[in-house]
Amino acid sequence: MKIILFLALVFSANTYAQDDHQIDTKTIKRFFEPLPESIIDEEENAALIKLGKTLYLDPRLSINDKISCNSCHQLDNYGVDNEPTSPGHDNKRGDRNSPTTMNAALHIAQFWDGRASDVEEQALGPILNPIEMGMPSKGAVVSKLQAINEYQKLFAAAFPDQKHPFNYNNIGVAIGAFERTLLTPSRFDDYLKGNEDALNQVEKKGLNKFINAGCVTCHNGVVIGGNSYQKIGVVESYETDDPGRFEVTHIESDKKKFKVPSLRNITKTGPYFHDGSVETLDEAIRLMAKHQLGKDVDAAFIEDVKAFLGSLTARK
Structure with a gap:
C-alpha cells in the first residue's frame, strides 16, 4: 500500500500533472485491485x-x-x-x-x-x-x-x-x-481483469483525470478508498465541528481526520461526507478537489470523473 501511495503522489505531482494525459493500462492497475471472488467460505460457514x-x-x-x-x-x-x-x-x-x-x-x-x-x-x-x-x-x-x-x-x-x-x-x-458476503463486483473489476471494453471512452477519460488530478492518492486499492485516514481540508481548510478520529486516539494530529470512504457504488450512496451534508456527487467531487487537492475543477472534469465513478456501481 505504501508503494501505491508513493506512486500516486509522484504521478499527481510530477509526471502526470495534466488532467488529460493518457495513462497506460498497466500503470492504472498499479493503483487498484479487483474485488476478490470471496472473503469467506460461504459453504463452510x-x-x-x-x-x-x-x-x-x-x-x-x-x-x-x-x-x-x-x-x-x-x-x-x-x-x-x-x-x-x-x-x-x-x-x-x-x-x-x-x-x-x-x-x-x-x-x-x-x-x-x-x-x-x-x-x-x-x-x-x-x-x-x-x-x-x-x-x-x-x-x-x-x-x-x-x-x-x-x-x-x-x-x-x-x-x-x-x-x-x-x-x-x-x-x-x-x-x-x-x-463478509456483501461484495459488489462492477464493470471496473472486469476492466482491471483485462476486459478493455468494460469501460467506455468517457469513463476511461474520467479514470485518467481521477489519477492525474491526484484523487488516487487516497482513493486506491481494492475498494477505491477505505484503507487510510485523511484530514478533511488537507490543502484548503474545511469547516467542521466534528473532531473525527481524535475522539478515538486523542492525538492532536488526528483532529478532523476520517477514514477515507470507499468509492464503490458511490453514485448510489449519497448524500456525501462524514455528516451527509453534501447532496450531490458533482458537489462532492468539486469540494474534494478544492479542499484535498487545491484544485478548482471545471464542469468537464466533474462530468468525466463522475462517469468513471459510475463504472464502480455493482453489476446487477
Missing part, C-alpha cells in the same frame, strides 16, 4: 451466515422492535438509506452519515473514525447505542433472542462446538460473517 443475515434484518435487536441493521444499511439500496444521518429508535439522529455495509469487510477499520477494528466489532455498536437501536445492555439483547424459538435453532447450528452459543459476542460474529 452457511449456518453462521444464515444466522447473521437473520439478525441483520431483525428489528427485534432494537428496544422498540422497529430498527434493524437493514433500516440504515439497506441490502436492496447499496447498503445505505440515502439519509444525511439516520433516525434511531426514538427518531433522534446522530451526527454522522451511515456508511454502506457493501464491501465494508475489506476496509482498514469500521466507522468514520475507525473505532471498530472489523465488521464483527462494528455490528455490536449500534445495538447498544442509545440514539440508534437503544438496547439497554448486552444481557438484555441475549435474553431477548434466547426467548425466540427460531434463534435457539439458528445459534445452535451456527456455533455447534459451543455449549453456550448465546452470548453477545457471537451476535457480532454472525452479523460480520454475513457482511
Whole structure:
C-alpha cells in the first residue's frame, strides 16, 4: 500500500500533472485491485451466515422492535438509506452519515473514525447505542433472542462446538460473517481483469483525470478508498465541528481526520461526507478537489470523473 501511495503522489505531482494525459493500462492497475471472488467460505460457514443475515434484518435487536441493521444499511439500496444521518429508535439522529455495509469487510477499520477494528466489532455498536437501536445492555439483547424459538435453532447450528452459543459476542460474529458476503463486483473489476471494453471512452477519460488530478492518492486499492485516514481540508481548510478520529486516539494530529470512504457504488450512496451534508456527487467531487487537492475543477472534469465513478456501481 505504501508503494501505491508513493506512486500516486509522484504521478499527481510530477509526471502526470495534466488532467488529460493518457495513462497506460498497466500503470492504472498499479493503483487498484479487483474485488476478490470471496472473503469467506460461504459453504463452510452457511449456518453462521444464515444466522447473521437473520439478525441483520431483525428489528427485534432494537428496544422498540422497529430498527434493524437493514433500516440504515439497506441490502436492496447499496447498503445505505440515502439519509444525511439516520433516525434511531426514538427518531433522534446522530451526527454522522451511515456508511454502506457493501464491501465494508475489506476496509482498514469500521466507522468514520475507525473505532471498530472489523465488521464483527462494528455490528455490536449500534445495538447498544442509545440514539440508534437503544438496547439497554448486552444481557438484555441475549435474553431477548434466547426467548425466540427460531434463534435457539439458528445459534445452535451456527456455533455447534459451543455449549453456550448465546452470548453477545457471537451476535457480532454472525452479523460480520454475513457482511463478509456483501461484495459488489462492477464493470471496473472486469476492466482491471483485462476486459478493455468494460469501460467506455468517457469513463476511461474520467479514470485518467481521477489519477492525474491526484484523487488516487487516497482513493486506491481494492475498494477505491477505505484503507487510510485523511484530514478533511488537507490543502484548503474545511469547516467542521466534528473532531473525527481524535475522539478515538486523542492525538492532536488526528483532529478532523476520517477514514477515507470507499468509492464503490458511490453514485448510489449519497448524500456525501462524514455528516451527509453534501447532496450531490458533482458537489462532492468539486469540494474534494478544492479542499484535498487545491484544485478548482471545471464542469468537464466533474462530468468525466463522475462517469468513471459510475463504472464502480455493482453489476446487477
